[in-house]
Amino acid sequence: MSETEVPPETRHSSYRPADRVRGPIVTHPFPLGPARPPAGPARTPAHSAQRCEGTGACALACPTQAIDVKGKGRGSSFRLDLGRCVFCRACVEVCPTGALQARPDFELAVTDLRDLIVMHGSPRGSVAPSVPERMRAETQERVRRLFGGSLALREVDAGSCNGCEVEVSALAWPNYDLERLGIHLVASPRHADGLLVTGPVTVNMRLALEKTFRATPEPKLVIAVGACGISGGPFRGSPEVLGGVASVLPVDVWVPGCPPRPEALLYGIWLALGRVEQRLRRGELPDGERTAPARKA
C-alpha cells in the first residue's frame, strides 16, 4: 500500500504501541513463587482407605477404567492410576461413603510411573517399589549438571485431541511466560534438548515421532504430557493408537492431566530439570504446604 493510500481509519488513529505494552504485570510467579490455586471445583481424586467400603461405584463410573476395586466391604482393595485419570470427578460424585474426595493439587508430575498408582488395602509386597531416593537424587544432580537449569524443548503432537496443545501454547503467553525460566519452545528438534510429547501416539504418527527423536541431539529428555501421553487416556484400547509415549520413546517425566494446566506443565518441566522435588510418592501427596520449594539451578 503506497503512502497516499493510507486507509481512512489510520489517519486519526490513537494507536501508540507503548500504550499497549504498559499495563499491570500479568505473569504468575509460579514456579518461582507460590501458585495461584485453581479456580472452581477441585478435580484431583484422593482416596481415603479408612472411609472406603469397597462399593466399587467409582470403578463403574470411571470413563477410563482408572480405578480397580477388588472385593467388597472394608477388606476390599482399591487401585487408582493417575496416569489414566482424566480428572472428570465422576468417581468423586458417585462415592457413597465420601472415601473419594477431590483435591485442588496439580503438581502431579513424576519421574517414575509407579508413583502415579494409588493403592490401598492390597496385600503387602504386591506393589513394586519405586526408584530408591539415592538414585533419584543422583539422576537429578546429573541432569542439573548437563542442562544447567535451561532447556530447549520441541513439542510433538503425537495424535492429541489438541486440548493439550492449548495448554502447551499457553506456556508462551504473558501469564506463564516460560522463557523467563530459561525454557524455550524451539522450532526444530535439531535445536532441542528434549521433546514434549502429547497424544496417545497414533499408528500414523509413530514414524514421525521416532524421526523427531532421532533428530534431537544427545543428551535429551522426553516429557510425556497428559493422560494420552502417559496411557493413551480416553483412546486407550483403540487399535489405531499405541497407548502412550513410552510405547515408542524412553520417557523421563510424566505429567498427568487432561489436559494438564500450564502450571502443571511448568512443574513437570522443572522436575525434568531437577529444579523441584517430586511431590507424589506411590500415589500419595504430602498434606499441608501445597507448593514444592524450588531449588537453585
Added chain:
Amino acid sequence: MKEIPYEGDEASVAAVALPAIRPVPTAADEGKWARNLGLKDPTGEAARGPWTGEVPRGSWRSVALSLRPVLQHRLATLWGEDARDRVRVHALWLGGSGTRGVHLYASLPEGSLELPTLSPEVAPALYFEREVAEMFGVEFAGSPDTRPLLLHHRHRAPPMRGEGAAPEADRSRFDFAPVEGEGVYEIPVGPVHAGVIEPGHFRFQALGEQILDLEVRLGYTHKGTERLWQGRDPQKGVLLAESISGDHSVAGAVAYASAVEGALETPSLPAPVEAARGLLLETERIAFLLGDVSGIVLDVGYAAGAAQANVLRDRAYRLLESLTGSRLGRGTVRVGGLSRPLPTLVPGKIARELQELARGTEELLDHVQGVSSIMDRLRGTGTVPLAVADALGMVGPAARASGADRDVRRDRPYGAYRNEEVRVARQDAGDVEARLRVKVEEVREASRLAQAFLKRGALGGAVSVDGGVPSVSGERFGLGIVESPRGEFLFAVSIDHGSLQRVHVREPSFLNWPAIEYAVRENIVPDFPLCNKSLNLSYSGFDR
C-alpha cells in the same frame, strides 16, 4: 412457438430484464418434496428432526441431485453404518432457517457394496465418500479420487466392519497431485511443524514466492474414535466427544449429549440446565476466538497485539475454570444435564468479566486496524468467495466471513437458544480481514449471550432432568447439532438397548479443510500461516 416480445412493449421488456427471483425454499416446500418422495413424517418430539427415508441405490444420485436445485440444501454429512449383513450409507442434507433437513439412506447388501458417487456435483461428498470407502469397504462408482483419507496403513479388512481390523505394518501408497513446469518446485511441510500445532502434511507447489497449488494430507491424528464408542455406555461416551477436538470440548460434549438425549427421548431439560450449557458454550467461544485473533496478529509479526489477546484468552479460560474446575470446561456436561450445578458465584462479577473480555477484544481490533502495515497483510489475503464457500458447504465464522448466512444457533435453535435471538455476524470480502472482523464481532455477541444466560439462572440450580435419563429398549437414533466456535458440530447417534451402537461425528473442520487449499492459491508462501490461522482448522476434529 414461443412468442417474441417486440421492442417498445413495456410490460414484456420488464419481464425479460428482471432476473428470475428464486424464492428461498421454505419448510412447506421441503415438506412437499419429502412427501412426494414418500419420506416419513414423524410426530411429537421427533418432528423437529429431519425427514427420513430409504432411497433405492439406483436413485441415490438422482434424488440427491434433484434435492439441491429444488430445496437448496447442502450436504451436511455422509456416513456409513455396519448392519451385519449389509452396510447402510446415510446422507444428511440441511437447509436454511426453519427447515428440518432431509436424512436419506441406502442399504447395500454384502457382496455388492457399491453406490454411485455424488462428488462430481457435490464437492463435500468427496471426503465423506473416501472415508466411508476405507472404513466400510464401500465402492463409490465413478469417484474421481479413491485414495485413502485417514488410514495410512493397510488393514486386512475395513476397520468399521464386523470385529474391525487393526492396522498392519506396511504403509499404503499416497500420491500427491503433481504440478509440472519450468521453475515449479515443491515444498513439503510436516507432519511435525515448527509451532505448537497439530500434525498434518502440506504439499505446496510454488513458483517463486507464489503458491500454485496446495494439497493437504491428514489422518496423522486418527485414533479410531468412532469405533471406540461402539458398545459403550452413553454416559461414558461424553469424554470421547470432548476429545474430538479439545479446543472446543464443551461444544462437542453438548452436541453429543443432545444427540443421545434425542435418541433416548429424554424430556426437555430444565431451563437453568440449558442456560448453564449456553453459558459454558459462549464462554468457550470467547476463549477460542481470542486464540484466532491472537494467531492472526502474531502471524503478521505484531507480537504485542498477540500477547494482549492471549492475556484476555487466559482470563476467559480462567472464567471457564471457575465455573467448571477445568480450564477447557471438560467433565461438566453429561447426558441428561450436567455433572453438577455450576457454582453459585456472583452473577454480576461474571457479567462484568464477560463485558471486559468483549471490550478488550474490540479495543484490540481498533488498534490493529489503525496499523496500515498489519491491515495491508490481511486485506485481500486468502480470499474465499461466497460461491466457493457454498460449493464446499463451509460452516462457521469462516463461512460467514465469505457472506454465507448460516448459524445453527439461529437456524436450528437448541437448548437455551430457543428463547434467545442470535445476531449472526457476517462479512462479504471472504479474506483474512473479514474473518478477523467476524470473529471479533462474534466475541461481542458471545459475551452478550453469556450474560443473557446468566440472567436465566445458569448458576446453581438444577443439575439434570428429574428421573434421569430414561432407559429405552430397541434401536433409537438421535441427531445433535451445535454451533461450536468453528461452526456446525454434528453428532448422529444410534443406541441399541441402552448401549451405543454407532456414533458418527462431523466436526466443522471436516467441511472447512478444503477451503484452505483454495484460499492459498496465488498467495505468497509467507501468507500461508495467516490463511491457516484465520480458518483455524482442527486436525484432530478431521482425523478423530
